[in-house]
Amino acid sequence: MDDRIEIKNVSKFYGKKQALNDVSLSIGKGMFGLLGRNGAGKTTLMKTLAGLHPMSGGSITVCGVPISKVKEIRSMTGYLPQEFSMYPSMTCEECLDYLGTLSGMSKGLRRERIDEMLVRVNLDEHRTKKVKQLSGGMKRRLGIAQALLHDPKVLIVDEPTAGLDPEERIRFRNLLGEVAEDRIVILSTHIVGDIEAACEKAAVMNDGRILHNGKVDDLLRAAEGMVWSAVVETRFLTQIKLLYPVTGMVMKDRDTIVRFISEGTPDISGAEAVKPNLEDAYICCLYRNGCIENGGDI
Amino acid sequence: MMLFGKECKRIIFSKIYLLFFAAVFFFSFYTQIWSDLSNDQDSFIKPKPGRDDYGITLIDDPEVLTQESTAQLLNDLINNEFTTYPYGFIHVVHLKGSDKEKLSIILQKLTGFPDPENYVKSNCKIAGTWGDTDEVYTDYEIPELNITDRMSIEDFRALMTEADNILGGGSSYAPDRIDQEFCLGPMSYEQALERYNELIEDDKVTNGYARLFCDYHGIFMVLFPVFLIAVYHSADKRSKMEQLIYTSSISSVRLTLTRFAALVSCMMLPVLFTAVLCNFRVMQFYGAAGLDHFAMIKYSLIWILPTVIAVTGIGMLLMNLIHPIAVVLIQFAAWFFLAMMGPLSGHFGVFDIIIRHNTEYGRSEFMDSLPVFIENRVFFTVLGLVCAFAASFVWDLRRGGKLGGNKMPRKLFARKS
Incomplete structure (x- = not known):
């Protein structure tokens, strides 16, 4: 059986507003990142893949199954929405048991998988804790446990690390990395660090369009020679911001080390080309595609 | 399951x-x-024979129905105060102008009196005192009207329905209430x-x-x-x-x-x-x-x-x-x-x-x-x-x-x- 998600020319309208514009992607096993600003269309694409939104045009197949066969799609997909919780008075165990029942799992299988999942997401000690007593990070982990409970071939996670503290974010990313070994995991985020740390392949979205689709390394490579660093007097910062998209600034007394994007050699004395990080590469991608203008705010 | x-x-x-x-x-x-x-x-x-009172029950007596309901309607008209329950809640109606005239015409047809309100006020007034007090009250004792001699029970019911409509519905004269309100009589031993x-x-x-x-x-x-x-x-x-x-x-x-x-x-x-x-x-x-x-x-x-x-x-x-x-x-x-x-x-x-x-x-x-x-x-x-x-x-x-x-x-x- 085909182990890929094929998205071809998908479009989606909300009234007159176009949320997805001719989106085409081919996603295989492993962790795939979807990077973009808030409102770029990531959640719409995630929801469309999870069968929560109808498309206005195009086609999607998940492991060879057309998206119109929602029952089959739901049984092979695990979904963790951006904002979610569970019945507050239920315990972790009860919540998973309830959702497992909704997924048609037998009692024996549920018991076995719940034990396995709670250990995997490190909530085994908290299995009898009520949902309302869980921290944000614990809730996210419980969310992953419910999404994986029926052992789906595809896991869709939408902005899972937003609002988590750094430690919890790392733990969560590692967990996703582990589960991505034997399935397709799509991670949607606006946090570049998540993609950098966890994904080999990623797509960049903006205004419902795909700007880049491929390896993260390719995105970095494409930004080589476009990222510059210079030490300037702080009073010139406003002018620099008007001329170039600035990706970083470190203040030092009267001077500032400024990091910025320029397609050619910049007109700033002492500017040197530097090795781009993924954040720079992402901004370069937006810049190349006309999503950021010179002098415009990032 | x-x-x-x-x-x-x-x-x-x-x-x-x-x-x-x-x-x-x-x-x-x-x-x-x-x-x-x-x-x-x-x-x-278990009811025993020979008792005076076995309670009241709904009876099928056109005489009682017509007399009691018309007498009440007359009393209500004289006081110009009609208690209704149009939407389940009590509502006291006071008629004015043409509605009052329409109701008077209905009562003319029912009683046979040319001006029923004034006739009752002039001829049927009774007075008394409340219990042991000196407080005086006036009431009206309606004479036998023999309505069934003048009209069929169907015509009577139609007039009462018309009266209920004038009052806005939900009154004691409504078709679904009139019998329960006015057609009650003593229960016999056999019925009990x-x-x-x-x-x-x-x-x-x-x-x-x-x-x-x-x-x-x-x-x-x-x-x-x-x-x-x-x-x-x-x-x-x-x-x-x-x-x-x-x-x-x-x-x-x-x-x-x-x-x-x-x-x-x-x-x-x-x-x-x-x-x-x-x-x-x-x-x-x-x-x-x-x-x-x-x-x-x-x-x-x-x-x-x-x-x-x-x-x-x-x-x-x-x-x-x-x-x-x-x-x-x-x-x-x-x-x-x-x-x-x-x-x-x-x-x-x-x-x-x-x-x-x-x-x-x-x-x-x-x-x-x-x-x-x-x-x-x-x-x-x-x-x-x-x-x-x-x-x-x-x-x-x-x-x-x-x-x-x-x-x-x-x-x-x-x-x-």
Whole structure:
């Protein structure tokens, strides 16, 4: 059986507003990142893949199954929405048991998988804790446990690390990395660090369009020679911001080390080309595609 | 079955269900367990011949009906004060201008007096004092009017209906109330004995009380469930669990119907519980022997269950279409209006969700209406099930993103982009 998600020319309208514009992607096993600003269309694409939104045009197949066969799609997909919780008075165990029942799992299988999942997401000690007593990070982990409970071939996670503290974010990313070994995991985020740390392949979205689709390394490579660093007097910062998209600034007394994007050699004395990080590469991608203008705010 | 159990558990262990249970129990206790049985001691005593008073009963006597109701209408006109219950609530009407004239014309036709108001004021006035006090009151003693000599009973009823319409409806002269208000007479020993035997032998006591039990519970179970349905229905959204449930592989029909069945079952629990309590209460007064101990349960299932099915089905459908708070307001107002509108006993049609029978007696009257009763209960059962299926269809649309929260009309009629 085909182990890929094929998205071809998908479009989606909300009234007159176009949320997805001719989106085409081919996603295989492993962790795939979807990077973009808030409102770029990531959640719409995630929801469309999870069968929560109808498309206005195009086609999607998940492991060879057309998206119109929602029952089959739901049984092979695990979904963790951006904002979610569970019945507050239920315990972790009860919540998973309830959702497992909704997924048609037998009692024996549920018991076995719940034990396995709670250990995997490190909530085994908290299995009898009520949902309302869980921290944000614990809730996210419980969310992953419910999404994986029926052992789906595809896991869709939408902005899972937003609002988590750094430690919890790392733990969560590692967990996703582990589960991505034997399935397709799509991670949607606006946090570049998540993609950098966890994904080999990623797509960049903006205004419902795909700007880049491929390896993260390719995105970095494409930004080589476009990222510059210079030490300037702080009073010139406003002018620099008007001329170039600035990706970083470190203040030092009267001077500032400024990091910025320029397609050619910049007109700033002492500017040197530097090795781009993924954040720079992402901004370069937006810049190349006309999503950021010179002098415009990032 | 496993999911059904889990849904029942979710309902039963919710705060709103405890309130619901307590409300049903409280009203049941107040209206029946404590009130009716303990206040109606005559029910338990076999009538003996030779007594002066066996109570009053509805009689079939056109003379009494025409005389009593016309006399009351005359009195009301002289005082220009008419008590009506148009929407279940008391409303005192004071007539002016043409309406008062129209009513005078009706009374002219009924009494044969050219100016009935002035005739009564001039010729029928009586005065007296209140009890041992010196406070004087005046009243009017209406003479024998012999209305049936001048018109048929049908014409009389038509005139009284016209009078009720002038008063805005809901008066004592309304077709469904006039007999119960004015056509009452003393019960004979034979009638009292027949009534007693009907309750003891035919109804085995509990069947009679079961109808009274269902009369009250029919109202409770129309009014209260909407609150429970609203809280239960909105739990997924409130708990931000909606999308997790949407993306599970269970079919929309199965989930909706399981939740429907769980709601109906849980709502019937306090009914069945109080039914058992009422049975024990009846046993306290009549003894266990000769009673039909399953009557309360039987009537609850035949009479109340269809009401619960209908109210739940309609509620679930509406809550999938519009905001639950709007549904609570609409449904509660509508059901309350229906509950307050009808007479206390009899006169129900196929489409009346609330069936009133506010007495432990009247077996024969109830049995006469049995075919309509069965049609009525079947209709509401089917209606509830159809609504539940429709609710699953609407939920499926919402689940697939084809129907948004409260934007149904816009979504339904929007062109596909």
